[in-house]
Amino acid sequence: MGYGRLVSEQGGSSSSRQILPDLSQPSNELAKSSKPRKNRLKFLIILAAILIVASAISAAVVVSLRNKAKASDLHRKPSRAISHTCSKTRYPDLCVNSLLDFPGALTASDKDLVHISVNMTLQRLGKALYDVSDISNIVMENGTRSAYDDCLELLGDSVDLLARSLTSVNPTDGGDSSSSSSLGTTQDVLTWLSAALTNQDTCTEGFDEVGGGSVKDQMLEKLKDLSELVSNCLAIYSAAGIDDFSGIPIGNRRRRLMSKDHEVYPKWLSRRDRMLLNTPVSSIQVDIIVSQDGNGTVKTVAEAIKRAPEHSTRRIIIYVKAGKYEEDNLKVGRKKTNLMFIGDGKGQTVISGGKSVSDTVTTFHTASFAATGAGFIARDLTFENWAGPSKHQAVALRVGADHAVVYRCSIIGYQDTLYVHSQRQFFRECDVYGTIDFIFGNAAVVFQNCSLYSRKPMNLQKNTVTAQNRKDPNQNTGISIHACKLLATPDLEASKGSFPTYLGRPWKLYARTVFMLSYLGDHIHPRGFLEWNSTFALDTLYYGEYMNYGPGAALGQRVTWPGYKVIKTPEEASKFTVAQFIFGSSWLPATGVAFVAGLST
Secondary structure (H helix, E strand, O other), X not given: OOOOOOOOOOOOOHHHOOOOOOOOOOOOOOEOOOOOOHHXXXXXXXXXXXXXXXXXXXXXXXXXXXXXXXXXXXXXXXXXXXXXXXXXXXXXXXXXXXXXXXXXXXXXOHXXXXXXXXXXXHHHHHHHHHHHHOOOOOOEOHHHHHHHHHHHHHHHHHHHHHHHHHHHOOOOOOOOOOOOOOOOOHHHHHHHHHHHHHHHHHHHHHHHHHOOHHHHHHHHHHOOOXXXXXXXXXXXXXXXXXXXXXXXXXXXXXXXXXXXXXXXXXXXXXXXXXXXXXXXXXXXXXXXXXXOOOOOOEOOHHHHHHHOOOOOOOOEEEEEOOEXXXXXXXXEOOOOOOEEEEOOOOOOEEEEEOOOHHHOOOOHHHOOEEEOOOOOEEEOOEEEEOOOHHHOOOOOEEEOOOOEEEEXXXXXXXXXXXXXXXXXXXXXXXXXXXXXXXXXXXXEEEEXXXXXXXXXXXXXXXXXXXXXXXXXXXXXXXXXXXXXXEXXXXXXXXOHHHOOEEEEEEOOOOOEEEEEOOEEOOOEOOXXXXXXXXXXXXXXXEEEEEOOEOOOOXXXXXXXXXXXXXOOOHHXXXXXXXXXXXXXXXXXXXXXXXXXXXXXX
16 A cells, blocks of 8 residues: 555564665656646646635625624634534644634634635645645656655645535535535535545655655645644534444434345446446447457547546446557546446456556556546456566556446456545445455445455565555545455465465554455454554454354454454444445435345345
8 A cells, every 4th residue: 555555574573564665766867847837827727716616605604704703803712613613623723723814713603614614624725736736847756756746636636625515515504405416415525525635645645655855845844734624624524413323424324125226236326327337338329439459439548538528427438348458557537527438348358557666656656547537437347457466566446536336347466456545436246356455545435246356475475455544533434345255366275374364454543444244265364354563543443344254254363452343233234335334315325235124235
């Protein structure tokens, strides 16, 4: 996964785990920026447009609150509402000080402060994006440039997420905007704020991986307090009415009985999308055909992505014919919405790359294929990263798209194969292959009916299936492994006694992962889970198991950490199903996992 996530090759003890070497200075070659100054102008134009919209949304509220201001405001003492609101955050002093500086906050009510906190945080993010873009022409080494570019992308995504959140937070009702179909629901906003916080972490972690020298120092100064501000914003919003059970978002408590027509898929898929996931490609009217022999619309996947319209409200179907497409770092950016990629089947249509951290780039930057555009769907494809175990972190597929679905796909790599980075995701009938932390990230994601294959790692290494990095207790994120099979590949099967495999280890303080109704092979270590580093996160994580079976599912020798739980009731387990873990209040009810029918698929 990133900085410090290389399992020791010198004995296997968690306390002796090595940190990746500084990859920021592989040589004396300096990579000069190829980006012209006009890119900064583009950033400013986009930023200005977003902030103008944000200001328009907030104008009435701010003017009203200013009119209520009293002479006592000049003393800069926090109001009762500010003190009460900030007491719910993880960084209360920063919360108070930041709100004191915002017009109208001193006379705002608790409900007004929900809106104001989002607006204030958006403006701080916008300023950070402006400031960071100003150093784009500094000469940087390759690794530093990679981390810097990641930060620009992630900051831009966060500004968009906060702007969408702002339009959905109605100061008159504490954020409940579910009555308007044009606005985000409560769970939408919670997801977007959670993702913005993850983006900030990924940005700074990139510099931890590669070093960065003076550029890193400048970036950290320009990004100072941003992560904490987003965390406070998330806490304030969550406290305004989000129901939570021991840190587990449980959404609507009503029992739901699903009809046969709604099995398998989340409701965020339209009826047409559900049909597309099972209709033979020969019967689908596609928009773009990718064929290496020239008999399609384009010859490369990159050309297809470029041709797809931006901000599409209808489903754009890209059919990728059988073949191996060796195109490093393909990316479906956030403006490319509602794209669906259909291949000719696992192993037939292969999207491949070989980037790794050994190429002096960040883990985030190694992905053979990445998607952040909302509504991303992939079906009948293979995504692979062939860099190999000796190259360490090397991502095959990275997904940060909201409402993403990956169906009947293979994702193949070694360390850090599948990066479920952020937002809401659903994987069904997929095969995932890897060694260390091969499913990692901070999305709210459910894997259903998937096969997760542990491979033979390098000598003296340990396998870990998951590494979840939930940093904040208010994030609605986690990894749910439901009705899956955890298996060993033949090369590991032949030597599994030498290479222990664990269900997961906690990358961040509030890591959350559950395994439910899944088959665990005998390659799974009896302890189940592995420490990240000594006692880190053992009392704050949430690791759960519910009615798993197979030779690796015995609970007698499992870890006894405070945060580890054997889930004993279907009611608690149901909180991690498609119905309750990745749905947004009433708009994402269960599909194949009915609450009253238990947890069957």
